[in-house]
Amino acid sequence: MRISKLFGKTQREIPAEADIVSHQLLIKAGMISQVAAGVYSYLPLAWRALRKIENIIRGEMDKAGGQELSMPVLQPLELWQETGRDLAFGKGLFTLSDRRERKLCLGPTHEEVITGLVRYNAQSYRDLPLLLYQIQTKFRDEPRPRAGLIRVREFTMKDLYSFDTDEEGLNQSYAKMLQAYQNIYKRCGLPTLLVEADSGAIGGKDSHEFMVIAENGEDEIIYCPGCQYAANTDKAESIISKIEGEEPLPLEEVDTPGMATIEDVSRFLKVPQSKTFKAVFYVADGKLVFGVIRGDLGVNEVKLKNILQCYELRLATEAEVIEAGIVAGSASPIGISGIKVIADNSITSGANFIAGANKPDTHFRNVNYPRDFKADIMADIARAKVGEGCPKCGGKLSSTQGIEVGHIFKLGTFLSEKLGALFIDANGVSHPIVMGCYGIGLGRLLAAAIEQNHDDKGIIWPLPIAPYHVYLCPLYLENPQVATTAENLYAEFEAQGLEVLFDDRKESPGVKFNDADLLGIPIRVTISPRTLEKSSIEIKWRSEKESQLVPLEGVTERLKELIRCVA
RNA sequence: CGGGGCGUAGCGCAGUUUGGUAGCGCGCAGCGUUCGGGACGCUGAGGUCGGAGGUUCAAAUCCUCUCGCCCCGACCA
Numbered sequence: 001m002r003i004s005k006l007f008g009k010t011q012r013e014i015p016a017e018a019d020i021v022s023h024q025l026l027i028k029a030g031m032i033s034q035v036a037a038g039v040y041s042y043l044p045l046a047w048r049a050l051r052k053i054e055n056i057i058r059g060e061m062d063k064a065g066g067q068e069l070s071m072p073v074l075q076p077l078e079l080w081q082e083t084g085r086d087l088a089f090g091k092g093l094f095t096l097s098d099r100r101e102r103k104l105c106l107g108p109t110h111e112e113v114i115t116g117l118v119r120y121n122a123q124s125y126r127d128l129p130l131l132l133y134q135i136q137t138k139f140r141d142e143p144r145p146r147a148g149l150i151r152v153r154e155f156t157m158k159d160l161y162s163f164d165t166d167e168e169g170l171n172q173s174y175a176k177m178l179q180a181y182q183n184i185y186k187r188c189g190l191p192t193l194l195v196e197a198d199s200g201a202i203g204g205k206d207s208h209e210f211m212v213i214a215e216n217g218e219d220e221i222i223y224c225p226g227c228q229y230a231a232n233t234d235k236a237e238s239i240i241s242k243i244e245g246e247e248p249l250p251l252e253e254v255d256t257p258g259m260a261t262i263e264d265v266s267r268f269l270k271v272p273q274s275k276t277f278k279a280v281f282y283v284a285d286g287k288l289v290f291g292v293i294r295g296d297l298g299v300n301e302v303k304l305k306n307i308l309q310c311y312e313l314r315l316a317t318e319a320e321v322i323e324a325g326i327v328a329g330s331a332s333p334i335g336i337s338g339i340k341v342i343a344d345n346s347i348t349s350g351a352n353f354i355a356g357a358n359k360p361d362t363h364f365r366n367v368n369y370p371r372d373f374k375a376d377i378m379a380d381i382a383r384a385k386v387g388e389g390c391p392k393c394g395g396k397l398s399s400t401q402g403i404e405v406g407h408i409f410k411l412g413t414f415l416s417e418k419l420g421a422l423f424i425d426a427n428g429v430s431h432p433i434v435m436g437c438y439g440i441g442l443g444r445l446l447a448a449a450i451e452q453n454h455d456d457k458g459i460i461w462p463l464p465i466a467p468y469h470v471y472l473c474p475l476y477l478e479n480p481q482v483a484t485t486a487e488n489l490y491a492e493f494e495a496q497g498l499e500v501l502f503d504d505r506k507e508s509p510g511v512k513f514n515d516a517d518l519l520g521i522p523i524r525v526t527i528s529p530r531t532l533e534k535s536s537i538e539i540k541w542r543s544e545k546e547s548q549l550v551p552l553e554g555v556t557e558r559l560k561e562l563i564r565c566v567a
Numbered sequence: 568c569g570g571g572g573c574g575u576a577g578c579g580c581a582g583u584u585u586g587g588u589a590g591c592g593c594g595c596a597g598c599g600u601u602c603g604g605g606a607c608g609c610u611g612a613g614g615u616c617g618g619a620g621g622u623u624c625a626a627a628u629c630c631u632c633u634c635g636c637c638c639c640g641a642c643c644a
Contacts, residue, residue: 011577011579012578012579012593013578013580013593013594016573016579016580017573017636017637019638027578034636036635037636037637090643091642092642092644108644109644138644140643142642142643143568143641144639144640144641144642144643146637151643197644199644207644218643301641301642315641406644407644409644441644457604475602475603507602507605508601508603508605508606509603510602510603510604510606511602511605512603512605513604513605514604515605517604526603528603530603
């Protein structure tokens with residue numbers, strides 16, 4: 001490809017709205033262009049890189065036994081109502097009506113469609129297991145698209161679905177995909193961390209995310225430096241300190257004038273926050289719920305949402321709390337009725353806690369569970385924090401930020417049951433198919449690859465996903481010898497199947513070198529009167545500082561060799 | 568959805584406080600001189616000032632409404 005003909009120009013300045021490096025570089029390099037919030041066009045260079053990623057993914061899916069197919073983006077909303085996942089996705093689902101006012105949606109994922117497809121095409125255990133996938137556009141009306149290609153509303157996703165006869169089969173499919181994913185990231189130049197995750201709107205039990213560690217990633221990962229434990233904060237568990245051996249004392253009231261927060265109360269009564277109970281109020285699908293947790297801990301709303309099995313969860317407003325007859329600031333689970341109480345396991349981590357008395361300016365001392373009140377549900381609803389104990393080995397937990405570049409789920413049978421995707425076993429007995437699903441966002445992977453592979457000059461593409469392999473960079477094109485050599489080399493490279501971007505512009509060396517660095521093509525080949533004096537050209541890796549002079553003779557072979565070694 | 572910010576030429580911005588015929592830099596086109604790390608000179612093209620309504624002799628500027636974009640939070644594969 002000749003740069004003079006390439007669609008997409010590099011820019012000197014970047015739009016103010018881009019504030020993460022992959023977004024800035026993609027725009028500066030003229031590779032993407034925004035159309036609306038979270039909606040982008042890919043220009044030729046970025047599109048080539050994306051197709052490289054796509055082919056790597058396709059290769060790994062095929063190798064793992066996947067079969068590629070294609071399902072529609074446009075789907076009847078009815079299909080989603082059957083599984084109830086229209087509610088789980090909520091406003092994230094793009095919906096529309098056709099000319100006859102039939103409700104449709106744009107697929108945010110394809111479990112419904114594929115399960116329907118499998119229902120008609122796999123009825124016997126002989127048809128299973130199946131690994132079916134597509135690489136296709138998804139639509140999700142994200143509450144807040146952000147960070148360029150990292151969180152968008154329209155994106156290309158590889159989604160594979162596994163169908164097995166039993167749990168054991170699912171585990172095997174899951175393991176195959178896990179390995180395939182690791183191969184993909186490795187080939188894309190991305191070190192990833194496998195973390196335990198919440199399955200969110202997709203549903204199911206077990207799930208893992210692949211995270212690229214990145215300062216500006218939007219996910220927080222809790223991990224243990226001592227063992228392999230790593231989990232998304234949505235999911236992370238921890239061991240909190242316990243106070244043992246304290247004898248329960250009788251309940252007593254204390255005056256706490258004007259003390260409404262845990263900080264106030266703990267300071268006023270001179271007890272650590274870990275010896276208090278915090279009351280937190282949420283509205284779950286319209287119903288007020290009362291959360292109780294140890295005062296030094298925070299509620300993990302994802303865990304809470306899962307335990308309540310609700311679609312929508314939000315903090316209650318003060319008005320809603322007061323309306324329920326609760327005294328804000330001195331709220332208490334003691335003597336409460338008509339409202340669901342969810343308590344975190346931490347409330348049994350000691351004895352003689354401080355809690356509200358549900359009377360203004362009054363608290364209780366020596367509150368003990370279950371002596372003084374009952375919780376409807378006892379569960380882990382705490383947000384794991386740095387410094388707490390690792391649930392696996394007891395070591396101290398750390399945290400880091402990451403970008404989620406893949407998510408795999410063990411779905412089990414809840415969708416196949418709802419949609420009637422059954423198979424007949426060897427004994428003629430019918431069972432629901434055991435499902436898994438496995439997703440990678442291609443654009444996000446591309447952005448994450450740039451986040452990981454760049455310097456202050458521009459992108460440094462890992463060779464397997466680089467739009468081109470060689471940047472042919474002649475200087476002083478008005479020099480006939482340079483021009484002729486460059487043209488000849490370009491023709492030869494093309495003929496030999498090298499992927500070459502030819503900077504055939506009559507620009508100054510500075511401009512060309514800067515653009516070469518910005519575009520990030522792995523190998524730069526420079527030709528100038530200076531190199532031609534020695535019948536040579538210069539080869540420089542984008543990732544390295546130094547270049548080397550190489551004889552013109554046999555350059556093509558040499559480049560092919562270099563590319564073979566890396567790819 | 569709550570909080571904050573911003574919409575003026577392809578890009579980056581000034582001009583808005585105090586109303587008076589829309590500017591700068593980059594980029595783009597042409598010519599010339601340069602050029603191993605974003606050169607310079609001259610000439611030129613390019614703008615419904617996000618949109619609608621209002622106030623006024625006069626609106627990018629003041630008022631009202633509205634649309635869009637970005638950031639933080641809520642939320643979310």
